[in-house]
Amino acid sequence: MALTGIQIFKLLPGTNCKKCGSPTCLAFAMNLASGKAELDACSDVSPESREKLSAASAPPIRPVVVGYGDTAVKVGGETVQYRHEKTFFNPTGIAALIEDSRDDADIAATVKRFQKYQYLRVGLNLRPELVVVKGGPRLAAAAKAVVDNSDLSVILYSEDIAALKAAAEALAGKNPLIGPATAANYKDVAAVAVAAKVPVWLKAKDMDEVAVLTKGLNEAGVKDLVVDTGARTPKKAFEDSVAMRRAALVGQNRDYGYGTIAFPAEITKNLAMQVAVAANLIAKYAGIVVLSDFDGAVVFPLLLQRLNIFTDPQRPMTQTEGIYPINEPNDSSPVLVTTNFSLTYFIVSGEVEASRVPCWLLIKDSEGLSVLTAWAAGKFSGDDVGQFVLKRSGIVDKIKHKSVIIPGYAAAISGDMEEELPGWKVAIGPREAAHLTKFLKEFTVS
Amino acid sequence: MAFQINTVKYSGKINVTPVGAQKINLGGQTAFPFYDFEGTFPNKPKLAIQIWDMDPGEGFSVPLAKAFEGVLGDPGAWAKKAVEYGADIVCLTLKSSDPNDQNTGAAEAIAATQKVLDAVDVPVIVFGVDNKDKDVETLSAVCEKFAGKNLIVGPVTDKNYKQIGAQALAYGHAVIARSPIDVNLAKQLNILLMDLGTKPENILIDPNTGGLGYGMEYCYSVMERLQAAALLQADDKLQQPIINMLGEEIWKTKEANQPTAAVPTLGDQTCRGVLMEVTEAVSLMAAGTSLLVLSHPASLKLVREYIDLWTDGGPVKDDGLPEVPITPIN
Numbered sequence A: 001m002a003l004t005g006i007q008i009f010k011l012l013p014g015t016n017c018k019k020c021g022s023p024t025c026l027a028f029a030m031n032l033a034s035g036k037a038e039l040d041a042c043s044d045v046s047p048e049s050r051e052k053l054s055a056a057s058a059p060p061i062r063p064v065v066v067g068y069g070d071t072a073v074k075v076g077g078e079t080v081q082y083r084h085e086k087t088f089f090n091p092t093g094i095a096a097l098i099e100d101s102r103d104d105a106d107i108a109a110t111v112k113r114f115q116k117y118q119y120l121r122v123g124l125n126l127r128p129e130l131v132v133v134k135g136g137p138r139l140a141a142a143a144k145a146v147v148d149n150s151d152l153s154v155i156l157y158s159e160d161i162a163a164l165k166a167a168a169e170a171l172a173g174k175n176p177l178i179g180p181a182t183a184a185n186y187k188d189v190a191a192v193a194v195a196a197k198v199p200v201w202l203k204a205k206d207m208d209e210v211a212v213l214t215k216g217l218n219e220a221g222v223k224d225l226v227v228d229t230g231a232r233t234p235k236k237a238f239e240d241s242v243a244m245r246r247a248a249l250v251g252q253n254r255d256y257g258y259g260t261i262a263f264p265a266e267i268t269k270n271l272a273m274q275v276a277v278a279a280n281l282i283a284k285y286a287g288i289v290v291l292s293d294f295d296g297a298v299v300f301p302l303l304l305q306r307l308n309i310f311t312d313p314q315r316p317m318t319q320t321e322g323i324y325p326i327n328e329p330n331d332s333s334p335v336l337v338t339t340n341f342s343l344t345y346f347i348v349s350g351e352v353e354a355s356r357v358p359c360w361l362l363i364k365d366s367e368g369l370s371v372l373t374a375w376a377a378g379k380f381s382g383d384d385v386g387q388f389v390l391k392r393s394g395i396v397d398k399i400k401h402k403s404v405i406i407p408g409y410a411a412a413i414s415g416d417m418e419e420e421l422p423g424w425k426v427a428i429g430p431r432e433a434a435h436l437t438k439f440l441k442e443f444t445v446s
Numbered sequence B: 001m002a003f004q005i006n007t008v009k010y011s012g013k014i015n016v017t018p019v020g021a022q023k024i025n026l027g028g029q030t031a032f033p034f035y036d037f038e039g040t041f042p043n044k045p046k047l048a049i050q051i052w053d054m055d056p057g058e059g060f061s062v063p064l065a066k067a068f069e070g071v072l073g074d075p076g077a078w079a080k081k082a083v084e085y086g087a088d089i090v091c092l093t094l095k096s097s098d099p100n101d102q103n104t105g106a107a108e109a110i111a112a113t114q115k116v117l118d119a120v121d122v123p124v125i126v127f128g129v130d131n132k133d134k135d136v137e138t139l140s141a142v143c144e145k146f147a148g149k150n151l152i153v154g155p156v157t158d159k160n161y162k163q164i165g166a167q168a169l170a171y172g173h174a175v176i177a178r179s180p181i182d183v184n185l186a187k188q189l190n191i192l193l194m195d196l197g198t199k200p201e202n203i204l205i206d207p208n209t210g211g212l213g214y215g216m217e218y219c220y221s222v223m224e225r226l227q228a229a230a231l232l233q234a235d236d237k238l239q240q241p242i243i244n245m246l247g248e249e250i251w252k253t254k255e256a257n258q259p260t261a262a263v264p265t266l267g268d269q270t271c272r273g274v275l276m277e278v279t280e281a282v283s284l285m286a287a288g289t290s291l292l293v294l295s296h297p298a299s300l301k302l303v304r305e306y307i308d309l310w311t312d313g314g315p316v317k318d319d320g321l322p323e324v325p326i327t328p329i330n
């Protein structure tokens, strides 16, 4: 349970020494309660108080880092059931399963292929991050083959404790997630994890056993856990996923306060159906989803979905201001200018590309607003856009004509723009991007 | 003590909305999507296939052209094919009426609708081009001509609800109320329609669906909020089933139209488009849709199979599902 400012205040030294940067202990307590300060800023808290405070302020779903480098994934750490209540913080990790019975050359070729599924969008690199290496005696060698031939992070999957230990050691520094810890073996898995300082995934047979195993693993010294509830049908996997989130956030039940891993790969052999299962679980709370293989047709849709679901609903996404050449334009190609709302950019650039007309697309910073809103809010005014076209964008060095197309919804700025751009022609484009192809095909620069 | 899921109490439900002469029921759920541990779901989400009133010509997505080879340009044959592929409902879009295209009028809209009604025995949606004046022209005429046929017409917006809404009401059709991804505007439009006399069970909410990767999240969250208003607050102005026109959004994206050879890292073109459609369909079902308008028959098959698994439970039967080829890269 979260503590109030007053409850926190009672646990602080009360000396008002100001070392924390707050004028009084009470002010500091209030900041702690509202999440604006970190407990560590006060160096004088007694150990007993510290324990009470950190237990009370622990997040309801424990965040756990899996993997290393660019492909590290954070599982858990969520605070809401619906993205509009705040946001979802940690995008679901997307994994493919590789059996260690495959030889090293085959594994190397496969992960090199996986490595190529990377897509640049809105300034983000969308990619799947993880490989699950499953098996026994060859686990360490197979896991090595993954990290030696790609930068993908690894989840180890074996009930052979010696194999798990060897593989965890072989991946020193790569922070693999190891498991499954089950009712039969969890103490042994915990011992391996404690020695290697790595997180553990547990596999329960049902929701009851989840609590037994998380308690047992905690007692055995492992706190960084990821839960597989054991569900292997789409309906049950969905239901368990919702049950876990509700238990942690609504029930405030610490035994269920962990992120999850789900196995579409073990729910169906069919890759297309695995996408449907994974899409359901990405929308509904899974920390990691494991597929049986990757292909662009499989990962790309899920990466787009993940991007959408985990976008902060409070903050519009933006495209970097600048010049975007489309369809290899030259110095007599048309120039279009629009706002930097990422959706505007995507739709306009998509339509321009589809038109096959070579163009220069200028994106002007409008604080992430769409054309109509930006214009209404004065973030896409005639003098501002005119200045941008003439000076800031640098487009004049790339073209030998003097015309620019503005969005139909911003038609009202054309007069002001022409004043800023002496000798230029400001053409008014269509209101809807869908009509750009027709417009561009009929348009001639002057 | 055995684990028990924390449940929520709901005070409202989504209207049961019978559509078409066949009275296919939409909606009726009493809890958040698929949460059948705390509510009932009398009607699974229904699946429509979108067809055009004209030959889409060159710009049409290659995988769609292939799936409907031989019937493009004949709305009756296209509708029949859609039903053979398993569509519960056919969505005829009056593409040729677009003033930026052929700018056809009421007579052509009536002729196309007639062909579809003659060809199939499922509910029919007649959908305009989201141009307020053109849609009034075509849909008003269609409403009158097909009096009593229980069509579903749309999109009806705050700019033309008076004309189209009145015609639909007068001649016994349901309407699709489209508002721009906003809970309050959706409610306002429903109130306007109800003030006009439209029965609540003759309205479907169209939240204006964004494509996967192209703004789906806005629509997703508006739908979750619509469900919360309808079910938790029992807001009877928002208890209409939701319709999502998503197929078209998917297949107009750049990525769905790039050939396999041009971008091998995006995989097989048909599979890619289909799985984009499936991924968005599953997302929108998780957010509370009652009716999905799809484009590709393979998407429909997969989504249908998934709805059954999600509702009825049990293991996946792998047989007969489309296989995804792994596209080699270099």
Ligand code: SF4
Pocket: A012, A013, A014, A015, A016, A017, A018, A019, A020, A021, A022, A023, A024, A025, A028, A041, A042, A043, A044, A045
């Ligand atoms: S550092 Fe600690 S003791 Fe000093 S004022 Fe801040 S809260 Fe109080």
